Amino acid sequence: xxxxxxxxAAAAGLVALCAGPVLAEQPSDxxxxxxxxxxxxxxxPFTAVIWDHPNESFVDTLMDIGFSHDRAVEIGERxxxxxxxxxxxxxxxxxxxxxxxxxPRN
Numbered sequence: 001x002x003x004x005x006x007x008x009a010a011a012a013g014l015v016a017l018c019a020g021p022v023l024a025e026q027p028s029d030x031x032x033x034x035x036x037x038x039x040x041x042x043x044x045p046f047t048a049v050i051w052d053h054p055n056e057s058f059v060d061t062l063m064d065i066g067f068s069h070d071r072a073v074e075i076g077e078r079x080x081x082x083x084x085x086x087x088x089x090x091x092x093x094x095x096x097x098x099x100x101x102x103x104p105r106n
């Protein structure tokens with residue numbers, strides 16, 4: 001009996017691991033006058049925007065083109081947590097470009 005419970009728990013853990021969060025990385029490389037922005041968002045296991053946030057590479061490339069860490073995170077959060085553009089790569093790129101153009105650096 002205990003063996004069956006352990007087997008079931010192990011199987012459930014494996015299924016949970018396989019269905020876990022995925023990395024949503026858009027190869028949008030937004031060429032700017034100062035560099036390239038790699039748009040990369042973490043997508044949680046749900047269709048709803050719950051755990052979505054910018055990956056470190058997204059924030060780092062925004063900082064490379066002159067944004068402070070806080071502003072880079074803000075831009076990343078606005079892109080990655082916008083429910084209207086999740087899984088719409090062209091819209092993600094367009095929104096990122098729009099925010100880069102309209103957000104003051106530092």
